[in-house]
Amino acid sequence: MICILLVAGHGTVLEAQIKNDDTGLYSHLTGVPKALLPGTGGKKILDFWWETVNMRQLFTEVYLVTNADKYKHYERWATANDFPVENVVNDGSTTLDNRLGAVADLELVIRSRELQDDIMVIAGDMLCADQNFDIAQVIRFFRLKPGELIIYYQLEESESSSSRGMVEVCPDTHRVRRFLEKPQAGLTASRLASVVFYCIRKETLSLMCDYLSLQPQANNRSFGRFWEWLINDKQQDVFGMKLPTGFQLIGQVGLSDYTRWLTHYSSKQQNKPAKPITCRSYARVGLMGNPSDGFHGKTIAMSISNFWAEVTLVESQTLVLVPHPLNDPTEFGSLQDLFCISRKEGYLGGLRLLQATCKKFYQFCSKQGIALTKQNFTLKYDTNIPRQVGLAGSSAIVSATLKCLMKFYNITDNDLPKPIRANFILNVETDELFITAGLQDRVVQVYQGLVYMDFSKELMDQQGYGHYVSLDMSDLPPFWLAYLSDPSDSGRIHSNIRQRWLSGEQVVVEAMKTFAELTDQARTVLQDGDWRRLAQLMDQNFELRRSVYTDECLGPGNLKMVALARQFGSAVKLPGSGGAVVGLCLDQDKLVAMRQTFQQAGCVFCVLSPYNPSARGSAGSP
Helix, strand or coil: CEEEEECCCCCHHHHHHHHHCCCCCCHHHCCCCHHHCECHHHCEHHHHHHHHHCCCCCCCEEEEEECCCCHHHHHHHHHHCCCCHHHEEECCCCCCCCCCCHHHHHHHHHHHCCCCCCEEEEECCEEECCCCECHHHHHHHHHHCCCEEEEEEECCCCCCHHHCEEEEECCCCCEEEEEEECCCCCCCCCCEEEEEEEEECHHHCHHHHHHHHHCCCHHHCCHHHHHHHHHHHCCCCEEEEECCCCEEECCCCCHHHHHHHHHHHHHHHHHCCCCCEEEEEEEEEEEECCCHHHHCCEEEEEEEEEEEEEEEEEEECCCEECCCCCCCCCCCCCHHHHHHHHHHHCCCCCHHHHHHHHHHHHHHHHHCCECCECCEEEEEEEECCCCCCCCCHHHHHHHHHHHHHHHHCCCCCCCCCHHHHHHHHHHHHHHHCCCCCCCHHHHHHHHCCEEEEECCHHHHHHHCCCEEEECCCCCCCCEEEEEECCHHHCCCCCCCHHHHHHCCCHHHHHHHHHHHHHHHHHHHHHHHCCHHHHHHHHHHHHHHHHHHHHHHHHCHHHHHHHHHHHCCCCEEECCCCCCEEEEECCCHHHHHHHHHHHHHCCEEEEECCECCHHHCCCCCCC
């Protein structure tokens, strides 16, 4: 691949304002070409781009095309920066009036140097907010696509789409559906701005000659007009890749705009490593419908703030995953200590969840055409979610890790929408770690709060995810939770139920349909505040589950907790895969007595504190 840096524009406005500035602050920049003006990180703008593309393993040659007016400046720059002087191409123009135009400048280099290879084109006078992106990732994505590649970024709130080339990109195929050069307000809802950063296949280079023959005027020979013609008129396959950073071309801007964006981007870089990123995800209880989420059913689940997983990310020189002192032990008091811990908690802590999430995140971004910056970090986690009692502790760690990674790399909700995010978390556990799981836990940890979920086959087949609705959490009744201090006898909850369901066993198929019907009823009574009816539905949910899974599979520990709760007239069911029960007791005196009975039986008991994201701060948000 060959890289061509474009610096042939005539920055007449900026150059004139620097020359005429009365403050004297910019007198040393008089006559300096715009690409050689100071950029972020204390480097000239062009220095950064040369450092980025000066990689022999990626590019066989790098060319620089400039104008006759500034040629000597770039020749001196090339000598000082070990850039091959013979690769500096002079387009012969001396003023804005006799300029060739960006597309003609590119065609000049290709024709005069007889280039016959794929081309990467970059504007060498472009400010970049984050100088750590991986250009190799851009090339890899380009190689995977059967067409040209346009780099784009998400406009900041202060930026107007009417001053940029805007792209509309298909989120599934990444194909650019439409390109609009500096569109008028209302022509597109897109906030994705193209920049002069492209990859063009050698087979397409001849089309530039066709375009130039149609456009004799230099002002129509911009890349924006070229892409409008190629994408909108010629229907050529062009794909988009997002860089989660910002770009500003300073070609025709004034001094105030240049200094404003330079200050803005520089302050971003200075502030970036200052603060660690900390995100939480909360445990959940399945209130209705579970375990039908894995069987195209419907469920209602609720986030609880009693238990949480917290992940902290801080930028570092190398990528480090820090073991948790309790959950990922590497030192033991004795061999007996190791034996006891391993027997109770197994061998798999949270470190594998961090690693699998990072791996899947990189894979997702590469596939989705999002070029991540070359930044490393240290990840550590903490959690108070009890293990092996079915409260979604593993997915909480994955969810919190994903939130941190999204913040660190500036990945937005548009890049990774909530329904897809839930699928991502599930895939981390099922594809990478072979954990048996359903979507319910991941959905409620992404959406947070009280969530109704419909996983019908029609929806899942059509869009790849279900229908998710956040429900009103005001004035909820006092739910309680109890769990086994030693969950080893909580049973093999899922047993062979999936095989029976897949084989079409009528009892199982009908049970999953009934779970869905109970969920729809529960949604209605939650909206109506009919807590007695909700309690009845919770009991029905458990009895249905018991009839399908059998007592042997549920295990003596779970059945004992259910029996204890029913002694006090409380509704009770399993909130997850087993090891815990969730209940609803409307009699306060009985609730107090029930707590004491559970504690005497060796169980942990607590009244739940629902996590309501709309009534809290942003600790749990990405």
